[in-house]
Amino acid sequence: MLGSAWLALVSGASVAVHRRDVPPAGMVLPPAPVTRIGVMGMVTETQLEAKPRGTAPWAGSAGTLVVAGRDGAALADIAASEASLRRFLMGLPGVDQVGAEARTAMLATRSIKAASKLAALELVVRMIDLTTLEGADTPGKIRSLCAKARHPDLGDAGVPPVAAVCVYPDLVGTAKAALSGSPVAVAAVATAFPSGRAALDVKLADVRQAVSAGADEIDMVIDRGAFLSGRYQLVLDEVRAVKEACGGAHLKVILETGELVTYDNVKRASWLAMLGGADFIKTSTGKVAPAATLPVALVMLEAVRDFDTATGRQVGVKVAGGIRSAKDALRYLVVVRETAGEAWLAPDRFRFGASSLLNDVLMQRTKQLTGAYVRADDFSQD
Amino acid sequence: MNWEYAPAPESRAIVDLQPSYGLFIDGEFVDPGDGSAFKTVNPATEEVLAEVAAAGPADVDRAVEAARRAQHETWGPMSGAERAKYLFRVARILQERSRELAVLESLDNGKPIRESRDIDVPLSAAYFFYYAGWADKLEYAGFGPSPQPIGVAGQIIPWNFPLLMAAWKLAPALAAGNTSVLKPAETTPLTALVLAEIFQEAGLPPGVVNVVTGAGATGAALVAHPGVAKIAFTGSTDVGKGIQRELAGTGKRLTLELGGKGANIVFEDAPLDQAIEGIVNGIYFNQGHVCCAGSRLLVQESIAELVVEKLKARLQTLRLGDPLDKNTDIGAINSPVQLEKITELAAAGVAEGAERWTSPCALPEHGFWFPPTIFTDVSPSHRIAREEIFGPVLSVLTFRTPEEAVMKANNTPYGLSAGIWTEKGSRILWMAQQLRAGVVWANTFNRFDPTSPFGGYRESGFGREGGRHGLEAYLDV
Known part of the structure; x- marks a missing residue:
């Protein structure tokens, strides 16, 4: 019985309004709606906090999960104990590797042409977290990256700025100053990135330093050692603690799927991060191979879709590492569109962590507009 | 966007x-x-x-x-x-x-x-x-x-x-x-x-x-x-x-x-998202013009509602239209004769009391088309559960135990194909021995390979x- 858990929206009528996250102006917010989630024969009730209009989707709360029995008697919170958390994660339907890979291989054959290609390329630009994460990063390097982020193509003012720049915490101040007055956000990788091998208070200090320097978004790493040894509660508690330390900053939780290896693990880690309050779940640090792959993205997109169905909260997905060509990026957008749906085709729901991707997208965009390929050197390197 | x-x-x-x-x-x-x-x-x-x-x-x-x-x-x-x-x-x-x-x-x-x-x-x-x-x-x-x-x-x-x-x-x-x-x-x-x-x-x-x-x-x-x-x-x-x-x-x-009336059997411990893909491949591949199509979905009652909901959501992403468009998933019905046969059997499904759901996709003006369709509340005695439709029409039946799944799967004059969806390997092997079908797929459907024999009972x-x-x-x- 415990091995055959499943999750379903039992009654979603009251949630349908709420999940838009934006009640009409002047509307009095209704009492927090209750979503009932069937979990392994138990019924979970999720109290969702109503969010005020205009609040960024990620500024919401994961809500309090209250688990009730079939008879209505309160049993336990999913995350109340290591045992209940484990039971929940192990009860999620498995992922068949062959099937997941066949599905993305099929989606990769979608042919994106003409106007739909142009629109998609511009969307990709708006979804990019332009990233530099090197020991050799200097203030000068960060400033030139920020200039590129504001105006990706100096020859064409029609190109929108990217979503964010992504840097190490000590360079947040430099990036913030270089981006002042622009819509480009600053994301910082924190929590002893990329390995996450440090004490919790060190990780939290890392986060607080980045936030106080002005980071809008924090990209944390989960403790893969804890996850792989089955200490799910520890992973969850860390995500929650980091979420709290983030304050108003938007939290992306890096699963490092290349170290989790199986799709079942990717799925469980996705749910764990979402239960912990992640605003985004992210594939990789970019420091471990393999980084993002289409099937991993598929599994994570299925998880955010199902989490939305169950709780009404929409969590974003960020793919990072190894995405270098516009063609690859478009394949991800196809998987997004046909898995989570069009609601995720927006920079606050889907991101690319990349650096060299941007110029290839710009080249393809120019080709789409003018019919001719231009030289790589027509675009600044950063 | x-x-x-x-x-x-x-x-x-x-x-x-x-x-x-x-x-x-x-x-x-x-x-x-x-x-x-x-x-x-x-x-x-x-x-x-x-x-x-x-x-x-x-x-x-x-x-x-x-x-x-x-x-x-x-x-x-x-x-x-x-x-x-x-x-x-x-x-x-x-x-x-x-x-x-x-x-x-x-x-x-x-x-x-x-x-x-x-x-x-x-x-x-x-x-x-x-x-x-x-x-x-x-x-x-x-x-x-x-x-x-x-x-x-x-x-x-x-x-x-x-x-x-x-x-x-x-x-x-x-x-x-x-x-x-x-x-x-x-x-x-x-x-x-x-x-x-x-x-x-x-x-x-x-x-x-x-x-x-x-x-x-x-x-x-x-x-x-x-x-x-x-x-x-x-x-x-x-x-x-x-x-x-x-x-x-x-x-x-x-x-x-x-012909065939293949059973695609989904257990409650199945890899659900891939099972949904398998159901789609089983019956909507080639507009359902497949002798070994998984035209009867046998789904464990404990997850039946969830599977049907997910399936309906998935079917709405199928792209029906010009067969020469590289992004088309569902093409045309091969002939007016076949279209008539599918239409007649689908009407019989409604008349016999099954619940019909049809994907809300626009059909081209010319040519022969039938939108992806699911029947729920199908009982084994209905014509749509027994006769080969040879079109994009799925009949959903439920079962409670593996024995009942085998009994229902075998309760047909045909015996060409069957599919089993479960993460339990021992059950796959046991089921494959019980099913009277020439081809039994496990956690996949409609996969063909020259090295594998194909044929019916x-x-x-x-x-x-x-x-x-x-x-x-x-x-x-």
Whole structure:
């Protein structure tokens, strides 16, 4: 019985309004709606906090999960104990590797042409977290990256700025100053990135330093050692603690799927991060191979879709590492569109962590507009 | 963001459609004796593609004679290694002309170019490659030290996978040293005629393969011809029964690959998202025009509602329309006759009290179309649970225990295919032993491979195609 858990929206009528996250102006917010989630024969009730209009989707709360029995008697919170958390994660339907890979291989054959290609390329630009994460990063390097982020193509003012720049915490101040007055956000990788091998208070200090320097978004790493040894509660508690330390900053939780290896693990880690309050779940640090792959993205997109169905909260997905060509990026957008749906085709729901991707997208965009390929050197390197 | 895919049509220019096609007899394209012809249309547009010769009894006789001569004089006495060279060459030319064949198959059949390009044509080449490898190793196939060919095979194939079914039939027959008279389906003769061109291009000796196009009468003449030593038929169970009656007492050999009402069984511990994909592949692949389609979904009652909800959401992302568009998932129904049959059975489903849900997709103005449809609240006594619909219509039934799943899956006059979705390996093995179906897929559906035998139980037919087992049907063992 415990091995055959499943999750379903039992009654979603009251949630349908709420999940838009934006009640009409002047509307009095209704009492927090209750979503009932069937979990392994138990019924979970999720109290969702109503969010005020205009609040960024990620500024919401994961809500309090209250688990009730079939008879209505309160049993336990999913995350109340290591045992209940484990039971929940192990009860999620498995992922068949062959099937997941066949599905993305099929989606990769979608042919994106003409106007739909142009629109998609511009969307990709708006979804990019332009990233530099090197020991050799200097203030000068960060400033030139920020200039590129504001105006990706100096020859064409029609190109929108990217979503964010992504840097190490000590360079947040430099990036913030270089981006002042622009819509480009600053994301910082924190929590002893990329390995996450440090004490919790060190990780939290890392986060607080980045936030106080002005980071809008924090990209944390989960403790893969804890996850792989089955200490799910520890992973969850860390995500929650980091979420709290983030304050108003938007939290992306890096699963490092290349170290989790199986799709079942990717799925469980996705749910764990979402239960912990992640605003985004992210594939990789970019420091471990393999980084993002289409099937991993598929599994994570299925998880955010199902989490939305169950709780009404929409969590974003960020793919990072190894995405270098516009063609690859478009394949991800196809998987997004046909898995989570069009609601995720927006920079606050889907991101690319990349650096060299941007110029290839710009080249393809120019080709789409003018019919001719231009030289790589027509675009600044950063 | 609202992001629509722009049309991405494959070009028709690669296909050199001729206004009329003759019969392929003794290595040449010839006109039929009585000059009669029929038209083949594009089911997506109702446009007439070409006129095709209708072979009468005299034409069938010429074809069988040519095949007999070739079997006695060239192909039969030829060494297996030499026959293999021809078959390998055919396989390579199939690959070289794959784009042309894919476009032509989609034009004539109505199936999406994604399927003809990625499945029908590559698999056709794969079957020729596979059986080419057997041609010089027949004595090691497990049928005795010196298995001999049977003679002339009359091969009658259906319209759902026109080129692929020709490959399934021809490759093992030729590898074993037989010659063939092939009768393609009336509504989809064109790729078989291009295949005949490929045989010419490969230098296949005249008479080894003959293609006689036409309707049921042509097939009947072929079945009745005394010079034919073996009939291989893929098609409907009714016609198959008729052929079996006709052949009784003649000494001709027969293999039949007929209808099906495959059960796709989903347990509560299944990998759910992949099971949904498997259900879609099982019944909406090739518009459901698949004899081994998973047309009965047996889902464990504990997850039935969830599966149906997820399935409905998934079906709304299926793209129905122009078969030549590379992003099309669901193409046209092959003929008005078939469309009528699907429509009639779907109406019977409603009349008998099942709950109908149809994907809200717009249908093109011209051509023959049927939107993806699901019936829930289906009971095993309903016609839609028992009769083969051969269209994009899924009947959902529920079960409580593995034993009940087996009982319901086997409760059909057919026995061609079944699918099992569970993460429990021991249950897969147990189920596969209990299910009376020729093919049992585990955590996948509608996957084909030349090394794997395919065929049915009971009213789904007998004999196996594919793999080492597929040789037996073409050897005197």
